[in-house]
Amino acid sequence: MLNNKTTYLIGLLAISLLWSCEGNRTAQDTEEITVDVPADTARVERTGRTVGDRLESLRGWMNEKVERGDTAIQREMPGIKEDFRKRSAEIEQNLDSLSADSKAEYARLKERYERWENRQERRLNTPLDRSELSQWEEQLLREFNNIENIAPQDMREAYLTFMGVVRAKRRNWTQHDWDYVDNVYGQLNQRRRQVENQISNSDKLKIRALQAEYLTLEGAADAQSTMRNMRN
Numbered sequence: 001m002l003n004n005k006t007t008y009l010i011g012l013l014a015i016s017l018l019w020s021c022e023g024n025r026t027a028q029d030t031e032e033i034t035v036d037v038p039a040d041t042a043r044v045e046r047t048g049r050t051v052g053d054r055l056e057s058l059r060g061w062m063n064e065k066v067e068r069g070d071t072a073i074q075r076e077m078p079g080i081k082e083d084f085r086k087r088s089a090e091i092e093q094n095l096d097s098l099s100a101d102s103k104a105e106y107a108r109l110k111e112r113y114e115r116w117e118n119r120q121e122r123r124l125n126t127p128l129d130r131s132e133l134s135q136w137e138e139q140l141l142r143e144f145n146n147i148e149n150i151a152p153q154d155m156r157e158a159y160l161t162f163m164g165v166v167r168a169k170r171r172n173w174t175q176h177d178w179d180y181v182d183n184v185y186g187q188l189n190q191r192r193r194q195v196e197n198q199i200s201n202s203d204k205l206k207i208r209a210l211q212a213e214y215l216t217l218e219g220a221a222d223a224q225s226t227m228r229n230m231r232n
Contacts, residue, residue: 051094055102058087058109063215065116077120084113115222123179136180137187140165147187152198155191159210162188170217178221185214 065080091098091106098106137145144150144158166181173181192199192207199207 051091051097052102054087054091055098055106055109058091059105061087062109062113062116077117077124081117084117111223112219115219119179119182119222123183128180128183133180133183137184140181140184141188147184147191150188150191150195152195153200153203155195155199156203156206158188159192159207163210163214166214166217170221173221178218182218185218 061083088110095103095106134145137147140162141147141158142161144154144161150158162185189211196204
């Protein structure tokens with residue numbers, strides 16, 4: 001018969017061996033656990049950009065391009081075309097992951113870009129007449145027609161004047177007319193960027209709203225012009 005002390009020591013040794021084995025088994029089990037991460041998910045984690053992010057980036061990129069003046073845009077057109085091609089390809093690689101609404105927006109952005117590019121090509125081939133452009137500047141901006149000298153505190157009023165004329169007369173404008181209107185719009189945006197830091201926040205908000213309205217009206221005019229050309 002083993003005495004109590006010997007029995008206690010044997011029991012303690014058995015418990016220690018059991019803990020050791022359990023620890024080894026747990027470590028082995030832990031090492032075997034793996035997590036499969038889809039390639040697309042890993043790419044998103046590394047870049048921080050989903051296809052939805054790329055769509056939002058394309059929207060902002062497009063808005064920035066249509067705001068700029070013709071001279072700068074025409075000089076940069078080769079690079080702009082390539083940039084759009086890359087952005088579009090990145091979205092289309094994962095197009096199925098977009099919602100129906102996002103797919104529809106992407107289609108609208110592509111159509112908008114194509115119309116915009118065609119307009120730039122047309123202007124490059126047929127430069128605007130300087131004297132006619134001066135007349136449009138006076139008609140669209142009135143007392144603010146000296147665009148380079150518009151004061152920061154007058155930028156809001158200049159946009160209001162411009163949009164007042166656009167709303168009143170746009171239905172009678174031809175594609176030729178819109179080319180001149182859009183040129184004036186680009187010049188106005190260029191002046192706004194020059195004095196951006198001196199414009200009040202409330203004026204900035206109003207100007208953004210007016211810009212959005214102009215882009216909507218101009219886009220509708222472009223679409224109507226495209227439809228008429230397809231019928232002819």
